[in-house]
Structures are given as structure tokens and as C-alpha cells.
Amino acid sequence: xxxxxxxxxxxxxxxxxxxxxxxxxxxxxxxxxxxxxxxxxxxxxxxxxxxxxxxxxxxxxxxxxxxxxxxxxxxxxxxxxxxxxxxxxxxxxxxxxxxxxxxxxxxxxxxxxxxxxxxxxxxxxxxxxxxxxxxxxxxxxxxxxxxxxxxxxxxxxxxxxxxxxxxxxxxxxxxxxxxxxxxxxxxxxxxxxxxxxxxxxxxxxxxxxxxxxxxxxxxxxxxxxxxxxxxxxxxxxxxxxxxxxxxxxxxxxxxxxxxxxxxxxxxxxxxxxxxxxxxxxxxxxxxxxxxxxxxxxxxxxxxxxxxxxxxxxxxxxxxxxx
Amino acid sequence: xxxxxxxxxxxxxxxxxxxxxxxxxxxxxxxxxxxxxxxxxxxxxxxxxxxxxxxxxxxxxxxxxxxxxxxxxxxxxxxxxxxxxxxxxxxxxxxxxxxxxxxxxxxxxxxxxxxxxxxxxxxxxxxxxxxxxxxxxxxxxxxxxxxxxxxxxxxxxxxxxxxxxxxxxxxxxxxxxxxxxxxxxxxxxxxxxxxxxxxxxxxxxxxxxxxxxxxxxxxxxxxxxxxxxxxxxxxxxxxxxxxxxxxxxxxxxxxxxxxxxxxxxxxxxxxxxxxxxxxxxxxxxxxxxxxxxxxxxxxxxxxxxxxxxxxxxxxxxxxxxxxxxxxxxxxxxxxxxxxxxxxxxxxxxxxxxxxxxxxxxxxxxxxxxxxxxxxxxxxxxxxxxxxxxxxxxxxxxxxxxxxxxxxxxxxxxxxxxxxxxxxxxxxxxxxxxxxxxxxxxxxxxxxxxxxxxxxxxxxxxxxxxxxxxxxxxxxxxxxxxxxxxxxxxxxxx
Numbered sequence: 001x002x003x004x005x006x007x008x009x010x011x012x013x014x015x016x017x018x019x020x021x022x023x024x025x026x027x028x029x030x031x032x033x034x035x036x037x038x039x040x041x042x043x044x045x046x047x048x049x050x051x052x053x054x055x056x057x058x059x060x061x062x063x064x065x066x067x068x069x070x071x072x073x074x075x076x077x078x079x080x081x082x083x084x085x086x087x088x089x090x091x092x093x094x095x096x097x098x099x100x101x102x103x104x105x106x107x108x109x110x111x112x113x114x115x116x117x118x119x120x121x122x123x124x125x126x127x128x129x130x131x132x133x134x135x136x137x138x139x140x141x142x143x144x145x146x147x148x149x150x151x152x153x154x155x156x157x158x159x160x161x162x163x164x165x166x167x168x169x170x171x172x173x174x175x176x177x178x179x180x181x182x183x184x185x186x187x188x189x190x191x192x193x194x195x196x197x198x199x200x201x202x203x204x205x206x207x208x209x210x211x212x213x214x215x216x217x218x219x220x221x222x223x224x225x226x227x228x229x230x231x232x233x234x235x236x237x238x239x240x241x242x243x244x245x246x247x248x249x250x251x252x253x254x255x256x257x258x259x260x261x262x263x264x265x266x267x268x269x270x271x272x273x274x275x276x277x278x279x280x281x282x283x284x285x286x287x288x289x290x291x292x293x294x295x296x297x298x299x300x301x302x303x304x305x306x307x308x309x310x311x312x313x314x315x316x317x318x319x320x321x322x
Numbered sequence: 323x324x325x326x327x328x329x330x331x332x333x334x335x336x337x338x339x340x341x342x343x344x345x346x347x348x349x350x351x352x353x354x355x356x357x358x359x360x361x362x363x364x365x366x367x368x369x370x371x372x373x374x375x376x377x378x379x380x381x382x383x384x385x386x387x388x389x390x391x392x393x394x395x396x397x398x399x400x401x402x403x404x405x406x407x408x409x410x411x412x413x414x415x416x417x418x419x420x421x422x423x424x425x426x427x428x429x430x431x432x433x434x435x436x437x438x439x440x441x442x443x444x445x446x447x448x449x450x451x452x453x454x455x456x457x458x459x460x461x462x463x464x465x466x467x468x469x470x471x472x473x474x475x476x477x478x479x480x481x482x483x484x485x486x487x488x489x490x491x492x493x494x495x496x497x498x499x500x501x502x503x504x505x506x507x508x509x510x511x512x513x514x515x516x517x518x519x520x521x522x523x524x525x526x527x528x529x530x531x532x533x534x535x536x537x538x539x540x541x542x543x544x545x546x547x548x549x550x551x552x553x554x555x556x557x558x559x560x561x562x563x564x565x566x567x568x569x570x571x572x573x574x575x576x577x578x579x580x581x582x583x584x585x586x587x588x589x590x591x592x593x594x595x596x597x598x599x600x601x602x603x604x605x606x607x608x609x610x611x612x613x614x615x616x617x618x619x620x621x622x623x624x625x626x627x628x629x630x631x632x633x634x635x636x637x638x639x640x641x642x643x644x645x646x647x648x649x650x651x652x653x654x655x656x657x658x659x660x661x662x663x664x665x666x667x668x669x670x671x672x673x674x675x676x677x678x679x680x681x682x683x684x685x686x687x688x689x690x691x692x693x694x695x696x697x698x699x700x701x702x703x704x705x706x707x708x709x710x711x712x713x714x715x716x717x718x719x720x721x722x723x724x725x726x727x728x729x730x731x732x733x734x735x736x737x738x739x740x741x742x743x744x745x746x747x748x749x750x751x752x753x754x755x756x757x758x759x760x761x762x763x764x765x766x767x768x769x770x771x772x773x774x775x776x777x778x779x780x781x782x783x784x785x786x787x788x789x790x791x792x793x794x795x796x797x798x799x800x801x802x803x804x805x806x807x808x809x810x811x812x813x814x815x
Contacts, residue, residue: 041586069403145598149403152589153597212724228607238724239744240703285406287413294414295585302578309571316563321791322361 027225027244029156029163032274036158038281041296044289045282050081052261053279056272058098059259061147064139064250066127069148070283072099073121079289081279090121102126140220142249151277151284158281163226165273167245168252178217182243183210213237221247329356353539358558359565360545362791366440367543368572369433371565375573376426377531381524383419387412391471393517395510398473399599417588418580423465424591425580427614430458434649439673441661442544448653450537453530455649460527462615467520469612473513474596479609481508481516487622490636508602547790548661549783556788608690616687617680618642621763623691624756641760648767655767657775665781669774676766679759686756694749701747707731709740720745 031039037046054075057067075082076092084092100118104126109115119126128144129135136143151157169180214236217223223231229246232239254269261267282288330351332338341348390409392401405412434454437443443451466484470477485508489499504511542551542558551557559565583590591613595606611619625638632640648655663670704720705727711717721727727742734740784790 069400069407074407149597153594155594238705239742240705240724285413287406291413291417291585291588295581298581298585299578302574302581306571306574306578309567309574313567313571316567320361320559320564321795322559 025230025244026228026246027163027167029159029226031159032162032270036278036281038158038278038288041292043292045079045278047081047083048263049275049278050282052263052265052272053275053277053282054081055261056254056259056276057147057279060253060272061276062125062128064128064135064144065147066129066144067125067148067283068127068146070125071121072096072119072123072125074283074286076121077286079282079286081282092121095121099123140249144250147280147283149284151281157284158277160226161277161280162273164224165254165276166270167224167226169223171252174217174223178219180215180217180223182213182215182237211235211237211241211243215243218247221249222251223247328352353535353561354566355560355562357539357561358542358551358554359561360543360551360557360787361559361564362545362547362787362794363543363565363568364546365568365572366432366436367545368569369429369436370538371569372429372573372576373426373433374531375576376422376429377524377527380419380422380426381528383415383422384521384524386415387419388517388521391517393471393514395473395513395600398471398513402472414584417584421580421583421588421591423468424612424614425576425583426461427465429576430461431614434458435677438676439663440544440546441548441656441658441663443653444656444659444661445653446541447537447544450534450541451653452650453534453537455646457527457530457534458649459646460523460530464520464523464527465612465614467516467523469596470513470516471520472596473600475598475600475604475606476593476596476609478508478600478602479606480611481512483609487635487639487642490639492636544661545787546662546664547784547787548665549785549787549790552786553788557786610688613684613688616685617683618645618687620683620685620687620756621645621760624686624753624760626753626757641764645760645763648764652767652771656771657773658771658778658780659775660780660783662783665783666774666778667781668778669771672766672770672774675762679762679766683756683759683763686752686759689752691753691756692751694751695755699747699749703747704745706743706745707740708743709734709738711738 037043037049057065072095073089074080075098076087076089076095077083080089082092082094083089087093089095099121102119102123102125103116104119104123106115106117129138132143145153151161154160156163169184173184174180215223215231216234216236218234223243223245224247225243225245227246227248229248231243231246234247235242254272256269257267258269259267259272265271285291328348328351330341330345330348332341332347337347340346387405390401390405390412392398402416405416407413409415437451437454466481470481485499485503488502489495491498500506502512502515503509504515593610593612610616619642622638622642625641626634627637628634629637658666658669660666663673704722705724706718706720707727707730708716708718709731719727719730721730731740731742784793
């Protein structure tokens with residue numbers, strides 16, 4: 001067993017080495033208070049949250065963000081938000097209806113003219129812009145990232161999405177000139193301002209100092225403590241203690257009551273953020289629930305197999321001194 | 323072993339027929355069934371079998387992944403995600419392959435340190451060791467090429483850094499770099515040749531593995547005592563079933579650890595930036611290689627000074643390649659005739675320091691070189707106001723408090739152009755640690771091992787494996803009962 005202790009040591013030191021990757025100037029992303037249902041080895045998605053999350057994506061995010069790797073049929077596949085055992089994925093009436101609202105290029109007719117028609121469940125999610133340049137010009141020069149694998153492409157995953165969406169300063173915290181006074185008053189109950197884990201670049205000496213000063217948002221840019229960036233050029237105050245985070249071109253996208261949930265859930269910013277973060281976590285890897293259940297079976301099988309081999313080993317070596 | 327007579331005895335007519343024409347069953351029988359193996363091999367010796375399993379897994383999953391992957395800059399990234407989403411069990415294949423690379427390196431590092439500890443590189447196993455080093459080099463090449471294929475941000479920018487290193491070689495470097503990239507910059511042609519070579523190299527590894535096993539079977543296994551087999555009957559057991567079952571058990575335990583990564587934390591060893599499609603115009607905030615290359619990356623970055631006509635960049639490349647090259651000549655650097663560190667207590671301490679040094683280099687490789695080491699910062703950062711004084715000279719003043727600095731700036735006339743900056747407090751930084759550890763890395767091979775063999779007084783080795791086993795099991799003296807697997811001196815009988 002000494003070997004395994006040493007193996008564990010190697011694993012821990014590897015983990016330590018890797019955790020250094022995460023160092024940066026942004027606040028540490030956090031999940032909602034109740035945590036994520038899909039986390040942990042047994043975690044599964046909450047289908048209703050996924051449905052609400054899809055609604056938020058469709059009605060809010062999709063006006064700027066594409067999800068090029070997603071097809072409508074994914075929504076009705078096993079584990080998806082609208083999965084139903086009664087229909088094969090392509091025949092799910094709800095999903096067919098969602099798809100049909102989009103008009104897509106279907107091919108060329110016999111005369112060589114392009115044909116457009118309602119999308120089917122097999123079609124991809126429509127992109128809001130026809131290309132990156134069109135997306136940039138409509139968004140002040142910034143390209144809204146594709147959201148297909150966004151939770152795998154950011155440190156913190158779903159927690160990053162949730163923290164970013166709930167982390168903007170409240171409307172009344174920003175004056176007409178775009179100035180934000182630090183220390184900030186707290187907007188949505190997130191824990192920045194009082195904690196000491198999310199220190200900025202300035203306080204690398206270990207002691208924590210609250211930033212005191214004024215942060216000026218450039219026009220068309222919005223401050224967010226969870227967005228990795230640099231606040232130094234816009235900061236009036238001690239340069240050793242700059243606010244964590246950075247500026248992004250996305251204005252706070254959510255306001256209370258922005259969507260009307262079909263299931264009657266109250267659409268607070270925190271609720272919508274949590275729902276859409278779960279939807280994006282699912283979309284980033286639709287097979288993850290299947291992966292975890294396959295993992296449990298595999299590890300049980302391997303453990304029994306290892307036990308049998310261990311017993312065989314003892315029986316075979318019984319008569320040999322070694 | 324070379325002196326070992328074949329004990330294969332064909333029973334049936336067809337076996338005899340084959341044996342007279344191509345004695346392959348005989349070769350397999352003599353190599354993997356009746357091969358005499360020292361009976362005192364511990365679990366550190368199971369990593370050879372584990373590595374064979376890793377190679378087979380990588381090739382099997384890789385061949386299927388290649389059926390679904392498209393090596394073009396436009397479709398590479400999306401085709402990997404298509405494997406994850408639409409290919410039946412594609413997510414499993416890809417996660418096994420991606421984490422399999424990490425597991426492969428984890429196992430190979432343990433295997434190499436095992437060899438260092440028990441002196442497995444010493445006569446008569448020098449060729450065996452060198453072939454192992456060749457496999458290690460090929461593995462690093464294969465892993466680097468494979469990391470390019472998902473065409474993520476780290477793939478692209480990592481490849482840029484590594485091909486740039488080759489460009490640092492004087493005179494021929496730039497030509498080699500262009501030849502590798504297939505053009506003046508990394509593009510579609512690079513991805514396609516990297517894919518082709520990524521498919522080729524594993525089979526070259528497999529070929530060298532066959533040579534490695536051949537070179538192992540000529541002198542036979544080393545063992546924890548480092549004493550050669552004296553009496554085949556007393557010192558050894560047949561490979562099958564004794565080591566097939568022991569290796570088999572170890573492989574399955576390894577598979578459980580492997581599965582924990584594949585099924586529950588498949589992306590823990592990767593980098594989030596690699597889920598962003600490659601974009602030559604956006605450079606990630608810091609480019610780091612996969613964890614298993616970090617120690618070498620740390621050595622590369624530790625060299626920040628020029629040496630004579632050699633600039634720092636080239637010197638870093640020389641040191642990085644040197645850190646692997648030194649392994650090739652290790653059999654001739656270690657002057658001690660005692661193989662196992664069980665009987666070299668002084669050398670053992672240096673070995674453990676070397677182990678810590680290697681892990682420490684990995685830590686430095688992951689960190690930002692200019693960051694202070696945790697807890698090793700002296701003095702706080704000060705505020706530095708730079709301005710032009712009344713005589714037109716550049717001047718600066720230091721302040722502790724922001725308010726004082728601000729008041730000072732306001733006192734200055736506008737034409738002084740006073741600006742505020744930070745004067746960093748003193749600290750020992752990762753770069754310093756990396757330099758220290760790099761020094762130890764090379765000193766271990768080039769100074770410590772050559773000198774130690776001449777000066778140290780090793781403990782007595784046991785007479786034979788058989789006697790060492792009896793001793794360890796308490797048949798010699800009761801006091802040595804806990805000696806199994808421990809480095810306790812065994813008096814000669």
C-alpha cells in the first residue's frame with residue numbers, strides 16, 4: 001500500500017502544479033448558494049432548469065451569441081432538456097416547433113435557385129450573424145463568443161457563467177459618467193467586497209487591501225469583477241490595490257423579469273443566470289450524465305476484477321518466498 | 323535470459339509443423355511464459371506492464387479517433403467536438419485518448435525513477451536504458467504532435483512556441499523550422515503533417531518497445547537488490563503465472579485511477595483555453611504545455627542570461643535538450659558499482675532530493691516566473707512617482723501611502739509630467755527557484771553521481787536474491803523483519 005500512498009502524493013503534487021494555472025486577476029467564480037445539481041460523481045441535470053435555461057438562451061443570449069455545435073435534435077436526445085421517451089429525438093413535437101420558427105437554407109431547387117424553409121430538428125441552431133465581421137460591427141467591435149463549449153473553455157465552467165451574469169455592478173452603482181466607487185455596495189448578494197480570496201494583481205504580498213478609489217468604465221465597456229482583464233488604466237486610486245476583474249463589451253444582459261418562464265418560476269437575475277448556466281453546462285457536453293453512470297459501472301467492474309486478481313496473486317505466490 | 327535454454331515443447335502436430343518453419347510460438351513461450359524472472363520484484367516493477375497497456379490503449383483508441391477526425395484548420399476543432407457529441411461512445415474514446423497521454427507519462431516517470439533508484443541503467447543494461455530514453459523522446463514528440471490536433475488556442479500557440487525553439491538553433495534552425503511547419507507559419511499544412519506524424523510515431527514507439535524488451539531479456543530483469551541472478555532455480559520464478567498475475571493486478575488498479583480521470587474529471591489535466599478554437603490573432607495570457615512537459619519548460623525558461631556568444635534563448639534550448647541528453651550517458655556518469663540505492667544511503671538522499679527537484683521544476687513550469695514564491699516576499703510594494711525636476715532631469719520619489727504620493731503629484735507643475743508606478747518589493751521568485759533546481763538537476767547527473775561513486779562507502783550487498791529474500795522475511799535475523807521493501811542493511815552471511 002506504500003506504493004499507492006506515493007502514487008497519491010504524485011497525484012496531489014500534479015494537482016498543485018496545475019492549480020497554479022488558475023491564477024489571474026479576476027474574482028474566483030462561485031456557484032449559486034444551493035450549488036449545482038450536476039456536480040459530483042452522482043450529479044445529474046435538473047431537466048426543468050435545463051428547459052428554463054434554454055428559454056433564457058433563446059430569448060436573450062441568442063440575439064448575439066451563436067451555438068454552432070448544437071442541433072435542435074440535441075434538445076430532445078436522452079439527457080436533454082426536452083427529452084421524452086414517447087418520441088424519437090427528431091419527432092419530438094415541442095422541438096420540431098422550436099426548430100420551425102427558424103428559417104434556414106435548404107439547398108437548391110431544379111433551376112439552381114436557393115431554397116429557404118423552416119428548420120427541422122436535424123438542423124443546427126441558427127446563428128444571429130452571418131459571419132464574424134457582421135457580429136463585430138453589431139457589437140462595438142467585440143465578437144460575442146460561440147457558447148457551444150463555453151463552460152469547458154472558461155475556468156470555473158457553469159460557476160463562471162453564473163458569477164459573470166450576476167456580478168455586474170447594480171445600475172445605481174454606476175454614475176452617468178461611468179464611474180464606480182470602491183469599495184462597492186453589493187448588488188446581487190454575491191460575496192465580493194468582503195471576502196479575501198479574490199485579490200487583484202496588486203496585493204500579491206499576501207496581505208489583503210480593499211481597493212479604495214474610482215473606476216471609470218470606458219464607453220461601450222462594462223466592468224465585471226469576474227471577467228479576466230486589467231482594470232489598471234481606468235483606475236484612480238492606489239495602483240497596488242486595483243479592483244479585480246476587467247471590462248467586457250456585453251452590457252448586463254439580464255434584468256429581473258426579463259423572460260416569462262412557462263413553468264411560472266419567478267425570473268430573478270439569479271434564477272435566470274443559474275438556469276442558463278446549467279443549460280450551457282449541459283450543452284458543453286451533452287453526454288456527461290451518461291459518462292458518469294458509465295463510470296460507476298466501470299469502476300465497480302474493475303474493483304471486483306482487481307479483487308479477484310489480488311486473491312489469485314496470493315494463491316499463486318503462496319508457496320514462493322519473495 | 324541469453325543463457326536460458328528453451329523449454330518450449332510442441333505437443334500437437336500443427337505446433338511442431340509451425341515450430342520447424344517459424345518458431346514464433348517458441349519465442350512467445352520463452353519470453354512471456356517460461357522466462358525466469360527474479361522473485362523479489364516489487365510493485366515498482368509492474369510499470370513496464372502498465373506502460374505496455376498504455377501504449378496499446380493509445381493506439382487502439384487513436385486508430386478509431388482518426389476515422390472520425392478531420393485534420394484541417396476549418397474543421398479540426400468542430401470534428402473533435404463532433405466525436406464528443408455524435409460518434410457513438412466517441413466521448414469515451416476521446417477522453418481515454420486524451421487522459422491516456424497523461425497516464426502514459428505518469429507511468430513512464432515512475433518507471434524512469436524506478437530505474438534510477440535501483441540502478442537499472444548500469445552494466446549490463448546500458449542499451450536497455452538508452453532504448454528507454456529513445457522511447458521517452460518519441461513519446462514527448464508524439465504527445466506534442468497530438469496536442470496540436472484539437473486545434474484549440476493552446477494547440478496553436480504551444481506549437482508556435484515549440485517550433486520557434488527549433489528556429490533558435492544557429493544557421494540551420496530557421497530552415498528546419500520552416501520545413502517542420504511546411505511553410506513560413508503554422509497553418510493547414512502544419513496540421514496535416516502533424517496528424518500524419520502523430521499517426522506514425524506510436525508505431526515507431528512500438529518498434530523500439532520490442533527492442534527494449536529484447537534488450538531486457540538478454541541480461542534479464544534487474545531487481546530491488548541490484549544483485550544479478552546467480553541460481554535460476556533459487557532466485558527466479560517463471561514469468562507466467564507469477565508476474566502475469568502480479569502485473570495484471572497492478573494494471574487493473576492503474577485502470578481504476580485512469581477511469582476516475584476519464585469518467586469524473588476528464589478535463590482536469592487539460593487547459594480550458596484548448597476549448598477555444600485556435601486564433602492566430604489572439605494569444606492566451608500565458609502559454610503552458612501539458613503537465614508532463616512542465617519540468618522541461620521550467621528549465622527552458624530558467625535560462626535568462628547569455629553565455630559568451632550564446633544568447634539566452636538558444637542557451638535555454640540547449641539546457642532543455644541537455645536535460646534529456648544527459649539521461650543517455652547516465653550509465654557512464656554513475657561511477658558506483660553498486661546498483662541498488664538500498665545499499666547506498668548517501669546516494670539515496672541525493673536521489674530523493676532529485677525527485678523533489680523534478681516535481682519542483684514542474685511547479686515552476688506551471689507558475690508565472692516573476693511571481694514571488696508563496697511566503698517569500700520581503701517588504702511591501704512601494705509607490706514610485708517619476709517626474710522631471712526643475713533642472714530638466716528625470717527624478718523619482720518613493721512613497722508608502724497613496725495619499726502622500728497623490729499630494730506630491732499635485733504639487734508638481736504640469737510640465738513635470740509626474741506619473742505613478744509601482745516599485746515591487748524584494749522577493750524570491752519562481753524564476754530563482756527554477757534556476758536553483760535546474761542547477762541541481764544537472765549537478766545530480768554531472769557532479770554528484772560521478773563523485774559519489776568514488777567517495778561513498780556503500781553497505782554490503784546480499785550474496786544472492788534468494789538470501790536477501792530469506793533475510794527480509796525474517797529467516798536470517800529477527801531484527802530485520804521489516805526489511806521487505808525497505809532499505810535496511812543486510813549483513814553478509
